[in-house]
Amino acid sequence: MGFVEDVYAEMYPQLFRSGGLVNPIEGYTLREVRIRPVFSEVHPLGADLSSQIGPVKLNFPLLSAAMDAVSGPDMAKALFEVGGCGVLYRDPEAKVQLDWLEEALTHKPCLVSEPKSLHQDQTLANVQDILEKFGFSTIPIIGRNRVLVGVIFTSEISFKKHLSDPIKKWMKPRSQLKVEKVDTPFETIKNRLLNEQECSVLPILDGKNRFQGIYFMKDFFVADPTFYNDKPLVGIAIGTEKSDLERAYQALEMGAGIIVVDSSHGNCPDVIRQTEEAVKAVVERANGRAAVIGGNVADIDGYYRLAQAGAHGVKPGIGPGSICTTSQVTGAGVPMFTLIRELDFIRQKMGANAPAIIPDGSIEGPGDMVIALAAGGDVCMAGKWLVAASESFSCRTYGVDNEGFVQYWGMASSKAIKARMSRSRYQGKTAPEGVEGRVRHRGPLRTWIGGDIELIQGGFAHAGAANLAALHEFGNRPIAFVRFTQAGQQQIGTRLD
Ligand code: XMP
Numbered sequence: 001m002g003f004v005e006d007v008y009a010e011m012y013p014q015l016f017r018s019g020g021l022v023n024p025i026e027g028y029t030l031r032e033v034r035i036r037p038v039f040s041e042v043h044p045l046g047a048d049l050s051s052q053i054g055p056v057k058l059n060f061p062l063l064s065a066a067m068d069a070v071s072g073p074d075m076a077k078a079l080f081e082v083g084g085c086g087v088l089y090r091d092p093e094a095k096v097q098l099d100w101l102e103e104a105l106t107h108k109p110c111l112v113s114e115p116k117s118l119h120q121d122q123t124l125a126n127v128q129d130i131l132e133k134f135g136f137s138t139i140p141i142i143g144r145n146r147v148l149v150g151v152i153f154t155s156e157i158s159f160k161k162h163l164s165d166p167i168k169k170w171m172k173p174r175s176q177l178k179v180e181k182v183d184t185p186f187e188t189i190k191n192r193l194l195n196e197q198e199c200s201v202l203p204i205l206d207g208k209n210r211f212q213g214i215y216f217m218k219d220f221f222v223a224d225p226t227f228y229n230d231k232p233l234v235g236i237a238i239g240t241e242k243s244d245l246e247r248a249y250q251a252l253e254m255g256a257g258i259i260v261v262d263s264s265h266g267n268c269p270d271v272i273r274q275t276e277e278a279v280k281a282v283v284e285r286a287n288g289r290a291a292v293i294g295g296n297v298a299d300i301d302g303y304y305r306l307a308q309a310g311a312h313g314v315k316p317g318i319g320p321g322s323i324c325t326t327s328q329v330t331g332a333g334v335p336m337f338t339l340i341r342e343l344d345f346i347r348q349k350m351g352a353n354a355p356a357i358i359p360d361g362s363i364e365g366p367g368d369m370v371i372a373l374a375a376g377g378d379v380c381m382a383g384k385w386l387v388a389a390s391e392s393f394s395c396r397t398y399g400v401d402n403e404g405f406v407q408y409w410g411m412a413s414s415k416a417i418k419a420r421m422s423r424s425r426y427q428g429k430t431a432p433e434g435v436e437g438r439v440r441h442r443g444p445l446r447t448w449i450g451g452d453i454e455l456i457q458g459g460f461a462h463a464g465a466a467n468l469a470a471l472h473e474f475g476n477r478p479i480a481f482v483r484f485t486q487a488g489q490q491q492i493g494t495r496l497d
Contacts, residue, residue, distance in 0.1 A: 004301045007346045011300075027338035029320065030362055030371045032489060033481050038474070040464035047460035048467040049453065050083075050226075051378050053356045054291040054312025056233065056257050058379060059083030059224045060453065061468070062369070063358065065321075065383035066090060066237035066262050067411050068419065072393040075386065076104035078445040080232040082453070083224040087235040087260050087381070089393075089411075091420060094247040097236060098254065104234040105255050109186060109225045111204065113213035117142045120149050120168040127152055127167065128159050138201050140214055141171050148203050148211040149174055179203045182212055186225065193217040222450035228257040229289055237262040238278070240270040248278055252286040259292050261311075264326070264412065264433070265318065266295040267302030272309045279310035296360055298334040300346040306355065313356040315381060316343050321361035322384040323410035326433045336362050337375055337481075344376025344475070366452045370459030373468060374475040384408060389445040400441040410434020 009016040012025060051061035060083030064071040068089050076086030088100050116130050117140045130136055131154050143149040150171035157170055180189060180202045192199050193215060204212040226233055235258030236251045238244035248259050259282070261275045275294040282290045294306040295315025306314045319326045319333025327333030340359050347354040356378035363369050363380045372380050387394055387408045395406045409415045413434035420428070442448045463480075465471035474480055484492065 003349075004304050004346070007300060007349055011342065011345050025338075027335035028483060029335040030337050030368045030375075033337050033371055033375075033483050034492075035371060035374050035459065035463050035474070036479055036482055037462040038464050038479075040461055042461040042464055042466045044458050044461045045454060047457040047465060049456060049460070051356070051468050053258065053293065053358070053379055055289055056085075056228060056291040056312070057226050058085060058233065059226045061373065061377075061379040062386075063087050063235065063258075063260075063379060063381040064386050065360065065381050066235075066260055067383050067393075068416060069394040069408050070383050070387050070392050072396065073100040073103040074391040074396055075389070075393065075445075076100070076234045077107040077109075077232070078389060078391040079386070080104070080107070080234060081109040081223050081225050082446060082449050083226060085233045085235050085258055087237050087258065090237040090239055090244070090262055094243065094250070098247060098250055101234055101236055101251055101254055101256055105231045107232050108213070109232070110189075110215055110219045110223050111213045112216065112219075115140055115214055117211075118152070118167055119143070120166065120171065122167050123163065124157065124159055124165050124167065124170060125163045127154060127157070127170075128163065138214075138216065140203060140211060141167055142211050145208075146210040148177075148179070148205055148209060151177060151201065151203065174209075177203060179205050180215075182206050186227070189215055190220050190223065193220050219446060222446055222453065229255040229286070231255040231257075233257040235260055235293075238274070239263070240274045245274065245277055245281070249281055249285055252281055252290055256286075257290050259290065260315075261292065261294045264296065266297045266315070267299060267305060271295075272305050275306055275311050276309040279312075293356075293358060295358070298332075298339060300342050303343050303346060303355070303357075304350075307350065311355045313358045313379070314343070315358045315360040316340060317359060317361035317381075319361070321410065321434075322364060323408060323413065323434050323437060324361060325410075325435055326412070329431075329433055337371065340372060340375040340377055344472075347376065348476075366455035366459065369456055370463075371481075374459075374463060374465075374471050374480065376472060376475060378468065384439055386445070388439045388442040389449075390441070390443055391445055395441065401438070404441050405438035406441045407436065408439045409436040 050059050062084035064075050064086045066087040066089040071086050071089050079086045120141050137154040139152045141150040150173045152171045178199050200217045202215040237260040238248050259278050263271045278292045291312040293313035294311040296317045298318040303314045316339045320336045343357050358379050359372040359377045360381035363382045364384050369380050413436050414432045463474040465474050
């Protein structure tokens with residue numbers, strides 16, 4: 001037997017004993033399993049969630065699904081700001097995808113470059129108008145040649161009596177404002193805003209005092225970007241054609257941190273070859289300073305083959321996605337919890353350089369992520385969870401419907417297939433393996449992801465894990481996971497009317 005067969009035999013001895021099993025092995029989803037809370041000295045907000053894919057570090061272990069509903073440039077910028085990484089989906093022409101990459105790579109996290117602003121000769125009535133329409137309470141006042149002359153803080157004004165007063169009478173003038181230069185590092189700005197007295201905003205000025213944008217303290221509470229190659233960490237997905245490799249070369253030269261070789265069935269010669277080529281390109285063109293992820297797989301053989309090809313990360317997940325009907329219509333798939341445990345098992349046999357495990361599909365929020373990471377995952381990829389953000393491609397394109405929902409559809413849904421067929425590049429399957437639906441809109445990512453991050457830290461704390469390495473150690477304890485019966489699963493949700 002080869003290495004993979006030996007690992008299977010060790011993992012499932014009952015299958016390989018003479019005669020084997022008549023019935024199949026059981027596979028569990030992330031939803032029917034929970035981690036067991038144990039003795040813990042970890043503060044509920046104390047866990048370090050950072051993770052690693054080959055040479056690439058992430059402060060928050062989340063990638064956006066490479067889907068046309070989810071991952072355009074705005075998602076890449078927003079997810080980077082909170083420590084994760086957006087993966088630009090691969091369908092557009094190379095120029096479009098690379099333009100998006102450039103836009104995301106030049107993004108200045110948290111900088112509001114075009115805030116609502118006013119002129120000093122306008123009146124408080126104009127200020128009130130902005131406050132009422134948009135809810136903005138801090139307004140830069142810009143003079144001739146875009147020179148900053150002051151800032152209005154509405155909390156300091158009683159509007160009723162003074163509506164006709166000129167702004168200059170009420171603004172805080174430039175001489176009393178704290179400001180920063182254009183090229184000030186992000187960490188300096190963050191430090192000032194979070195620690196300095198009377199520094200709730202920082203206008204940015206160029207050498208000639210011209211206004212270039214403004215930072216707001218509230219945007220920094222969850223901001224934790226990891227810069228990579230001195231640029232925002234951004235990924236692109238590619239397919240298996242030669243032209244896809246060409247765009248990967250350009251992306252690496254531009255500074256992309258992650259290349260995902262993206263296929264619905266990744267344990268096949270085309271994906272393995274493309275992964276190998278992409279890894280070579282990372283060495284040659286990015287000096288080894290980027291990560292290649294291959295996927296998706298649903299067996300340890302796929303993980304092993306992609307590891308042999310040099311992949312820094314491998315994505316398990318065929319069939320579990322929220323919009324996915326593959327298991328139903330093709331009869332193929334493995335539930336996510338069991339699949340991650342299997343990959344973790346072979347990973348431990350392979351030693352320190354084995355690829356990161358990046359579960360993809362059915363991770364819809366903090367609880368799913370904690371279980372996926374405890375089972376052996378290093379970084380998760382999510383579609384449904386993130387499409388709810390204002391920055392998702394769907395929300396940017398179609399907006400929010402009257403009932404407050406954002407559209408979401410699978411990459412193999414009829415909608416996505418039709419969109420691809422309208423472009424000449426597409427020659428492929430036409431039978432859908434995905435569906436369309438909708439997800440409740442949650443607003444800009446940074447306004448809600450901080451709460452989700454707290455819940456994930458809470459999960460780590462329940463496991464007594466101060467970081468991911470400790471959570472993996474916990475996950476390998478025999479008592480770590482409990483499978484809930486159907487009655488137990490009913491009990492997980494609220495039972496109040
Ligand atoms: P979630 O559960 O995060 O899943 O919404 C996102 C992942 O699902 C995969 N995907 C699909 N799988 N048919 C499928 O069988 C589809 O139409 C489809 N679209 C996306 C993909 O791996 C994605 O990251």
